[in-house]
Amino acid sequence: MSKLSSFFNKNVQVINIGIPSFAEDLTRQGVANIHVDWRPPAGGNRKIQALLEKINSWQEKVRAAKEGK
Amino acid sequence: MVVNHLIKKQTYFDSVTLMLTGTQIKKLDGVDNAVVGMCTDYNIDSLKRLDMYLPEFEELTPNDLIICVKADNNENADAAIKEVEKLLSSKKKPGTTNSELPPSSQEEAASRLPDSNMVLISVPGEYAAREAEKALNSNKHVMLFSDNVSIDEELKLKTIAAEKGLLVMGPDCGTAIINGVPLAFANSVRKGKIGLVAASGTGLQEVSSTIHRLGQGITQAIGVGGRDLSEKIGGKMTIMAAKALAEDPETRVIVLISKPPAETVLEKVFAELKNINKAIVVYFIGADPAIIESNGFVAAKNLEDAAIKAAELAGEDCLESEFSDSLIDSLAADVKLSGSDLRALYSGGTLCDEAQRILQPLLKEINSNTPVKGCNKMTDVYKSSGHCILDLGDDNFTRGKAHPMIDPGYRTERIHQEVADEKTGLIMFDVVLGYGSHMDMAGEMVASIEKARTGTGRSPVFAACICGTQDDPQGYDKQKAKLEEAGIFVFPTNVAMVKFAARCLERN
Structure with missing residues (x-):
C-alpha cells in the first residue's frame, strides 16, 4: 500500500500559513490545527x-x- | 476631495482581510476611494494610479501597512481610517489565547502540533514555494492555495512530493476534502464511496456537491492545481492520487476532472491508469469521449453528468438530472426576454468554461474574458456587448481585490451595468457555497438586483445556479429561498441553468 493511501485512514492535522479564516473554519469543525503568524x-x-x-x-x-x- | 492616510510600520495582515476591509470602507459616507494594504509594489502602483500617492510612501516596505482614504472632507476621511483600525483590531489571531503567542514560523508550529501532517499555504506566491518545500522536507502533505507560483517551482515541488509519496495540491488549488476535512473553499459533503481527483477548483466543488445532493458521498476530493496535466508537470499528482484511490478499500469509483489536458499527458495518464480495477469516470474538458471509452473509462459529458455517472456506479439506482429537460422546457416556456443578449457573471472559472461550450452551437457569437475555442476574446472586459459570458474570478478582475466568491463587490456593480443595458434580456450567475465562501452571497446578489431594478426601471430575467449542499455553513435551502423570493429562476447545477438559458434564447 502506498504512503498516500495509508494516509487516507489518518486524522488530518493542519498547519495553516496565510489566510486566518482557513484556520478558523478548521477550528469550527473540530479539526486540530495551528495558525502561523506569518509575515x-x-x-x-x-x-x-x-x-x-x-x-x-x-x-x-x-x-x-x-x-x- | 482630500486624501488622508495612516501608516502602521511592521504590521502585517493577510491580503484577503485587507481587501475585504477596503471594500467595506468604500461603502462609507463621503468616501470616494480607499487603499488598505501592505506596501507591496502593486499597492504602491495603485496609489499612484488613483492619484493618492505621497513622496513619504517611498521608504515603506511590504511589511508596513497603509490605510489611505480619498473622501469629500477631512472628517469623513478620518472617520474611515478609524473604522479600518477598529475592523482590523477586531481580527483575533485564530487558535491562540491571550497567554499564548501564535507561532511565527512553520518550524515552530510543527513543534507545537507534532502530529501535523498537512500544511495549508496561502501566503503571497513569491514566498509560497519555499514554505511548501519546507513542509515536504518535514514529510507533510501540502495544499498550496497561493497563486503566482512558477511552473518550474511547481515541477520541483511535485517531483520531491512524488518521490516521497506526498501530495502537493496546487498551486492555485482552492478546494480539497481530505479524510472528511474540507480545506480552504470546499463544501460539506457526506462520506461515501467516490474518490475525486480534479485539476479544476469549481469543477471539483460542482461534482462533489452534486454527488451529495444525489444521495451519495465521497472518500476524498483531491485538487491537484490547474496545471497538473500540462506538458511540463505531466500529471504527476493526478496519477499518484488516482493510484492511491485505487488502493483505498473505501473508494469504489474514481472520478477524474480536468481543464483541457496536453495530448501527450492524456496518453500518459490513461496508460498509467488503465489497469486499475475500479470504475473510473473521466471528464476532461474538450477530450474526445471515444478515446476515453476506448481506454476502458466512462466518459462524462459535463460536470453534472460526471456526478450522475459516478453516483450510479457507486450504487444508486439509475439517476436523472435533478432538473429534467422537460421541467426546464416548461419553466422556459412562458419566459419573455426584454432584450436579445445573454450576460453571464460567474465566480467559478470552470462553470464559465462549461457554459460557453454548451451555448456555442446555439449562440454562434459569444464574447468572454476567458474564451474557449471558437468564442471571442473581449477587447474591453469591463463593457459587455453581444452575448457575454464572464469569469469574474480571472486575473483581469481580481488584481488587488478578493475573489468574487468572497467579495461580491465588483459583481454587484456589474449587475447594475448589465441591467441598465437595454440589450440585456437574461442575466445568469453562480452562487458558490461552502467553507471560505461569502456567508450570504444570495442575499448580496438579491440586494444588488433589486437596487438595479429600481434604479434603471428595467427587469431582465435572472437565473442562478447554486453550487453547494444543505450541510454547508450558508445552507443550500436558505440561499435558494432568498433567490426565489426575488423572482430569480434557481437551478441546482450549472448545466441545468445553461440549458434553461438556451431554451429562453431559442424561444425569444
Whole structure:
C-alpha cells in the first residue's frame, strides 16, 4: 500500500500559513490545527531576503556534506 | 476631495482581510476611494494610479501597512481610517489565547502540533514555494492555495512530493476534502464511496456537491492545481492520487476532472491508469469521449453528468438530472426576454468554461474574458456587448481585490451595468457555497438586483445556479429561498441553468 493511501485512514492535522479564516473554519469543525503568524521574511526587504536564501542554501550544503561523512 | 492616510510600520495582515476591509470602507459616507494594504509594489502602483500617492510612501516596505482614504472632507476621511483600525483590531489571531503567542514560523508550529501532517499555504506566491518545500522536507502533505507560483517551482515541488509519496495540491488549488476535512473553499459533503481527483477548483466543488445532493458521498476530493496535466508537470499528482484511490478499500469509483489536458499527458495518464480495477469516470474538458471509452473509462459529458455517472456506479439506482429537460422546457416556456443578449457573471472559472461550450452551437457569437475555442476574446472586459459570458474570478478582475466568491463587490456593480443595458434580456450567475465562501452571497446578489431594478426601471430575467449542499455553513435551502423570493429562476447545477438559458434564447 502506498504512503498516500495509508494516509487516507489518518486524522488530518493542519498547519495553516496565510489566510486566518482557513484556520478558523478548521477550528469550527473540530479539526486540530495551528495558525502561523506569518509575515514576509527580512521585513519584506528583497536584498536581505536574497542574502538569507544564500546563507540557508550554504547551510544545507554544509549539513549534507557532514551527513555524507 | 482630500486624501488622508495612516501608516502602521511592521504590521502585517493577510491580503484577503485587507481587501475585504477596503471594500467595506468604500461603502462609507463621503468616501470616494480607499487603499488598505501592505506596501507591496502593486499597492504602491495603485496609489499612484488613483492619484493618492505621497513622496513619504517611498521608504515603506511590504511589511508596513497603509490605510489611505480619498473622501469629500477631512472628517469623513478620518472617520474611515478609524473604522479600518477598529475592523482590523477586531481580527483575533485564530487558535491562540491571550497567554499564548501564535507561532511565527512553520518550524515552530510543527513543534507545537507534532502530529501535523498537512500544511495549508496561502501566503503571497513569491514566498509560497519555499514554505511548501519546507513542509515536504518535514514529510507533510501540502495544499498550496497561493497563486503566482512558477511552473518550474511547481515541477520541483511535485517531483520531491512524488518521490516521497506526498501530495502537493496546487498551486492555485482552492478546494480539497481530505479524510472528511474540507480545506480552504470546499463544501460539506457526506462520506461515501467516490474518490475525486480534479485539476479544476469549481469543477471539483460542482461534482462533489452534486454527488451529495444525489444521495451519495465521497472518500476524498483531491485538487491537484490547474496545471497538473500540462506538458511540463505531466500529471504527476493526478496519477499518484488516482493510484492511491485505487488502493483505498473505501473508494469504489474514481472520478477524474480536468481543464483541457496536453495530448501527450492524456496518453500518459490513461496508460498509467488503465489497469486499475475500479470504475473510473473521466471528464476532461474538450477530450474526445471515444478515446476515453476506448481506454476502458466512462466518459462524462459535463460536470453534472460526471456526478450522475459516478453516483450510479457507486450504487444508486439509475439517476436523472435533478432538473429534467422537460421541467426546464416548461419553466422556459412562458419566459419573455426584454432584450436579445445573454450576460453571464460567474465566480467559478470552470462553470464559465462549461457554459460557453454548451451555448456555442446555439449562440454562434459569444464574447468572454476567458474564451474557449471558437468564442471571442473581449477587447474591453469591463463593457459587455453581444452575448457575454464572464469569469469574474480571472486575473483581469481580481488584481488587488478578493475573489468574487468572497467579495461580491465588483459583481454587484456589474449587475447594475448589465441591467441598465437595454440589450440585456437574461442575466445568469453562480452562487458558490461552502467553507471560505461569502456567508450570504444570495442575499448580496438579491440586494444588488433589486437596487438595479429600481434604479434603471428595467427587469431582465435572472437565473442562478447554486453550487453547494444543505450541510454547508450558508445552507443550500436558505440561499435558494432568498433567490426565489426575488423572482430569480434557481437551478441546482450549472448545466441545468445553461440549458434553461438556451431554451429562453431559442424561444425569444
